[in-house]
Amino acid sequence: MRQSKLFTKTRNTAPKDAVSASHKYLIQGGFADMLMAGVYTYLPLGYRVIKNISNIIREEMDKTGAQEMLMPALQPKGIWDETGRWESLEEIMYQFKDRSGKDAGLGATHEEVIYDIVRRNINSYKDLPFAIYQIQNKFRNELRAKGGLMRGREFMMKDLYSFHISQEDLDEYYNEMINVYKRVYERCGLEAKVVEASGGVFTKKYSHEFQIIAEAGEDDIIYCTKCDFAQNTEIAKSKAGDACPKCGENLKQGKSIEAGNIFQFGDQYAKDMNGYASNKDGEKKPIFMASYGIGISRLVATIVEIYNDDKGIIWPESVAPFKAHLISLNKNEEAEVIYDKLVKAGVDVLYDDRDSSAGEKFSDADLLGIPYRLVISKKTGDQIEVKKRNEENSEILSIDEVMGLIQK
């Protein structure tokens, strides 16, 4: 990709009201653009990050045998009335009447839609267990959107639903999913604390949150610095300074970002929406359900909150919009040659071919935070100056050495 053609350009000032690093840098760098409070366009750079994170999630979900599909965002009132959530979610769900006077809403979550399909299609224990997921925009009528991509009214989410013939079977999958989730965060460069929590407005049942310790967070948790023990202060039985019940280390209290949430609904939907299947003995049994969510657009912001410095973003390689940022100084012909080589070798490279000053190019490179900066100038001859975004020093390497480094 040639930077001269990239939609959009970087800005040299951050949005005036942005407080958090992720809000500032994602807007300033041209990763996202606000349409209204809490509603953002993912520009080409930001959408590349979204796709990278989505693919990590897909790989991990697919490994568990889950199947991806896509459900509608526009939904009828009827199925929500069956669970009573049309009323209980009316503060968070966008609800309205269409032109024929029918009540409709925009999906804030998808348990009702998926369970409606399941009850009409699953009749036997032989079809259980299974899991379905989708990656889709959710709509939530937040009283106050904030922090850029951190809390939006329309935001991207991966939601997975698992179905089981028994609570035991659900427990097994649920516990496995905790580890799958940890692996997803780890692959995105994040260390998640697994926190027992209340389900909020969505359910009163058993649930776990995945929390990333960060100052920009909205949640407050008690956590252990040595092991993965953590509790939300809303329901915590421990306090800062107490010994960790798991390993004995002193507990700390801190701000954190809720990067995921999983719920057990048990047989509640079976009762509310009449979803039953026959077991081995021909007995009618409830179809158990659990839900598993990861806010993908929030994860983008979370990663930036963890990986940044006073100059910009420092993307982990696994999610970076490009692997390498090739910078040409002095209108260097050699850079064109090297760009061609990188593209032919299949390297994701952003090529700064703009006719602008060295200082501007370096500043933008720091802001965009692509892992490998490759500089071509009069000084470098037929070689390349390589600097990693997360390191201070650079080195001069041959094109072959650079290929080896980047493609490893």
Place this chain on the structure above:
RNA sequence: CGGGGUGUAGCUCAGUUGGCUAGAGCGCUCGCUUUGGGAGCGAGAGGCCGAAGGUUCAAGUCCUUUCACCCCGACCA
């Protein structure tokens, strides 16, 4: 929804007790010169001063209403 704040050029902002044709920096266009940390000179384009109503000889400035955005709170997969 309560409290606080902000709306003036694409962006960041200035604009005095109301007073001539509305300003700067950055960005943009053209020309020349530059090129290792946000370059220089010259020329230029760009505004219904968020919207509506009112006061006044005169409104970016005062009053009323309303819309939008931000921050704190309440709320929150």
